[in-house]
Amino acid sequence: MSDWFFKQGGRDRIIDWLSIDSKIDSMMSETWVRICDSWNSASSFFARFRLTGWKRLFNELACECLTLATGGFILLYALALPAFMEFSEESFLTGQYSVKFLDRDGNEIGKRGILHNDAVPLEEIPDPVIKATLATEDRRFFEHFGVDFQGTLRALIENLRADAVVQGGSTLTQQLAKNLFLSPERSIQRKLKEVFLAFLLESRFTKREILKLYLDRAYMGGGAFGVEAASQFYFGKSVRDVNLAEAALLGGLFKAPTSYAPHINLAASRARTNEVLSNLVEAGFYTAGQVYDARLHPAKIVEHNDPSSPDWFLDWAFEEVQRIAKGKGEFVLTARTTVDLNLQRAAEEALTSTIRREGRHNRVKSGALVSMETDGAVRAIVGGVDYGASQFNRATAARRQPGSSFKPYVYLLALENGYKPNTMVRDSSRSCGNWTPKNYSGGYGSGRRVPLSYALAKSYNTTAVDLSLKFGRDNLLEVVNRLGVTGVTKSCSMALGDGGVTVLEHTGGYATFANGGRLVRPYGILEIVNSRGELVYSRERDEPEPPRVIEQSVAEDLNRMLQEVVEAGTGGRARLDFTNAVGKTGTSSSYRDAWFMGFTGKYVTGVWLGNDDFRPTNRVTGGSLPAETWHAYMSVAHTDMNIPTIPGLRPHPVQVAERQRLAELASAEGSFANSDAQKPSNTASLMPGKTRDVLKQVSTAMRKASGQEPAEGPPGEKEAQPKSDLGRRAEAGAPLRSRP
Known part of the structure; x- marks a missing residue:
């Protein structure tokens, strides 16, 4: 080390620190002298311009004005800068959407956004x-x-x-x-x-x-x-x-x-x-x-009142259009939607009539309903009782506790981990921290062993919480998010539906069960064209095939369990006599929210009843008014009895008879057409040929109008599926117990 710092002999260093210090002192001294000389020279120069009298007064005023002007300019700039920050060239563009909506048949049903x-x-x-x-x-x-x-x-x-x-x-x-x-x-x-x-x-x-x-x-x-x-x-x-x-x-x-x-x-x-x-x-x-x-002669105004306008649906569809069209640079659009005006009117009537008839006694002032097909095509949205009084859409924007209607997600987790509908589980649960779940009837569970399907049908809180703790609440969150339901957070009581969900997302989650396990993202837009008639968006063209998020066999097991909820559990008031109906009731704490979520092979519908200010109802449960509302709507929604079979269930006797009738009708038409073709042209007939042709055309048109076409059983239907006890009792005509 010393050899590096010192030369041979040890006296002359490589770096001469004394010399460097001397040069620095000398340079600083010279610099100061030069500054002093410059200052003295400048002072001597300006001393020649010393003013007196009126010249000095004028000079002082000019200096003050210059100072004030400089300060004013700085203040003005400070005030103007926020305004200039607001200026944007994009503001001169339209920048807002104007959308004309059509129903699925192409008929105009309303407009949203600006008229520009x-x-x-x-x-x-x-x-x-x-x-x-x-x-x-x-x-x-x-x-x-x-x-x-x-x-x-x-x-x-x-x-x-x-x-x-x-x-x-x-x-x-x-x-x-x-x-x-x-x-x-x-x-x-x-x-x-x-x-x-x-x-x-x-x-x-x-x-x-x-x-x-x-x-x-x-x-x-x-x-x-x-x-x-x-x-x-x-x-x-x-x-x-x-x-x-x-x-x-x-x-x-x-x-x-x-x-x-x-x-x-x-x-x-x-x-x-x-x-x-x-x-x-x-x-x-x-x-x-x-x-x-x-x-x-004052101006005459064009009337715009349209009581048949599906306003709740259009408000949501307008948000969907803005989401889809974002970044495309198109603002004046026409969108073809999925809404069915007949179903929309039926949904509004079912919800409002229930609240007007039973709301006062049961302290229920608000509600919402969403109905969609099993692929997520939304046919009706009701976001409240009176759109004119409040445009807040409770079906798409309000997050309410789903209560026990959340439990199918918990039982889905159990089925994905190897459980079966007949797996024996206990009517009891461990504690989570200082909290222990209780059943609706009171108590912490009987401790007896019951089939998994029976626990869901009777809506045991203890079993649901126990399953969530056993298989992991993080895994339960993954299941819920996988099905597109947001707003759920991890908690001890999450299995009982303590998180807020929207009716729309919740119905979409059930639609995944209804179609056998393919993800459902509720949608209301089929096509969008711009003001020049150019196709901006097509769902068929632009959306990918929905992925499978639940195994087919698991979805079928869950659907059979949900059928028992309606046939022998808490959802008895939702039972339909013309097709299979499955679903789940839900009631939040203190009776603030009441739900019924259910589906047939054709439609998936969710109903919520409660109050906007979160006040408790008069002990309204999901199995009462919501189930009745669901039943009232679904009874009129199905106009065609050729309803697809729910995955995992046997076809309902009405659907079996309908398919046989359509098959016989198709066979008779084919035989009639063949015999008619084989007849000699000179053969006499009691009915003129033109009359017969007209009647055939009328028959065909009527079948097409009602949607009655020959159809076979749904693909993948299991004819050899074993019947449950409930299925055998239903076919035998035996009465089934139900719980309101």
Whole structure:
């Protein structure tokens, strides 16, 4: 080490630290001397310009003004910066969806989103519309540069005189800035942003361009943005064709469309229209005589009330369209949906009639229902009792505790781990921390051994919790997530349905059981096309084949167990006399939520009843009102008795008879056609050939209309499947015990 730092002899080091220190001291000393000399030279130079008298006073004022200007510029920049941060080029695009919905047969059923149309040039917008807008919103529009200080002062004086806000000071450019970039909140910060953005818009666009943007982007009520869309919505015609009375009505909507829209408050709309007509006279655009006829003959409004509109379904379908179309750059769309209007009306009637008939006594004020086919095609959604009173969709957005209707997921976990419906389990459970489950009837279980299917049919809490602890709550979460049900968290009582789920997702989970184990993602959109008629989305083309998430044999075992719930368990009131029905009841703690989830071979339906404020019901259980509602709906939903067989179950006798009838009908038609073809053309007949052909066509058309076509048993149906005790008793006509 010493050889590296020192030369031979040990005195002369490789690094001369003393020399380096000396150079640093010398350089710093020289630098300081130079700085002092420069300062003295500068002082001597400026001393020559020493001012006195008025020159000094002028110099001091100039310096102060410069200082204030610099500070003002910095303050102005600080205030303007947040406004400039709000500016976005994307805001000039439409950016919001306008969707027309069709049912699965292609018939228009409603619209959602904005009604936007900026296809009318400014030159083709009638003068009355432009003049009504300027007379009411900004008479000095072509004279100011974004902010009308004179108009603002005048509005301030008028408001002070009236001791209320009777005039607004915002210019048309400021309103456009608010519409494009800002929220409608009332605050000083928002007003400052509005002012700076108005200056920015005026610097970038001409007055005519600003006016056109305003007429196209202002909200006019009824979901319509812009005067063209508003004219189509309110009058059923283009803005090119409006008269003075209609133009005045449009001009009065800019201030508060939700208050002055004629389909909301006709009286207020008429009063506002007369005010606009007066503004036209005050501004000098028209004489009193010219607006007199418009006062006598107010605008006629097109009615938009459609009581048959499936509003709950359309609200959800609109969200689905936005999810599917995100990133595709298309905003004006037409979507063909899966909704069945007959089923939608039946679902609404079943739910609302139950609540109106039984709700008061049972303290039930709200409910929801979702019905879909076994592949996830949603046919009906009811999100509440009265859409007009509340548009909150309880079927798709509300998360409520599913109670015991969650237990099939627990029993599915047991079946996947080797259990069978006849596996013996105990009516008891270990404790989880300081908590021990109790059964609905009270107590911690009898401790006796019962078949797995019997424990599910009787909805034992103890057995369900014991199975979740035995096979692992993390594994139970994996099962639930695998079936597309979210919102469930790990807890000691999770097997009893203590997590919040939506009716839509829960019904989708049961649909996976109904189709034999293939994943179901509830869907409501079949096709989407843009405004040019180009296909943007097709479910058949763009969606992959659903994966299998449950083994076929496991799903069949679970379905047989769920049948016992309806045939001899808590779901007896849901039993159907024309087809097999399976399902599960559910009741949350303190009777806050009551569920029935069930399916046939055709439809999967979930029903929830409760209260929006989470108040307890009058001891309503899933086996009572929800099961009755489910039964009422499913009884009318099935119009064709050729219902597929639920995987794992034997065909119902009604379905067997129906298939035999259709087969015999098809055979008779084939024999009739063959014999008719073999007949000589000159053979006489009691029925003329033309008459016979017409009758055959009528018969064929009627069968097609009702969906009755010859069909064989479902593929994979097990003819040699052993019958359960419940199955033999049902065929023998023996009465089955049920629990309400």
